Amino acid sequence: MMHKHGFQLQQVLNYRKEVEKVRKVEFAVAKREFESATELLDRHEAEADRARVEYNNKQAAGITASELQMYGDFFRRKSSDIQLQRHQVDTLGREMTEKREVLLDAAKEKKALELLKEKQMLAFRREMAEKERTFLEELAVQKKVAR
Numbered sequence: 116m117m118h119k120h121g122f123q124l125q126q127v128l129n130y131r132k133e134v135e136k137v138r139k140v141e142f143a144v145a146k147r148e149f150e151s152a153t154e155l156l157d158r159h160e161a162e163a164d165r166a167r168v169e170y171n172n173k174q175a176a177g178i179t180a181s182e183l184q185m186y187g188d189f190f191r192r193k194s195s196d197i198q199l200q201r202h203q204v205d206t207l208g209r210e211m212t213e214k215r216e217v218l219l220d221a222a223k224e225k226k227a228l229e230l231l232k233e234k235q236m237l238a239f240r241r242e243m244a245e246k247e248r249t250f251l252e253e254l255a256v257q258k259k260v261a262r
Contacts, residue, residue, distance in 0.1 A: 122232045131225040138218040145214040149207040156200040163193045 122128065170178075170186045178186075 122235060124228055124231065128225070128228040128232060131221070131228055135218070135221040135225050138214070138221040142211070142214040142218045145207065145211040149204070149211045152200065152204045152207050156197065156204050159193060159197045159200055163190070163197065166190065166193065 166186065166189055170190075173182060173186075
């Protein structure tokens, strides 16, 4: 019920609100890191695609052995970069999902306390309204008796 000074679990609710804020920030950071890693992966893949087109054009026009070696080295390095970046994106994606779940749990815990507070507030208002109604009925009876 309502405590004479308000909601008895207000400090817990305040704590839950702060926890939710922290979890929102943690999720936002994880999301930003995931998006940055994804953008970097896209850039690596685009660079590899452009180099492949350039390589195919040069191959059709005639390519020297040194250029062939240079492209081979580039493609091996770029393939390795892409593989590492895909791993990074996967890892950050899992971390982001975990942070989202933690945030949702924090939001649910806060919401449960907010609903409890609201229920207690409604019950308190009903109780006060009933007391006021009873008081007014008693006054009306006393006025009738006094006449």
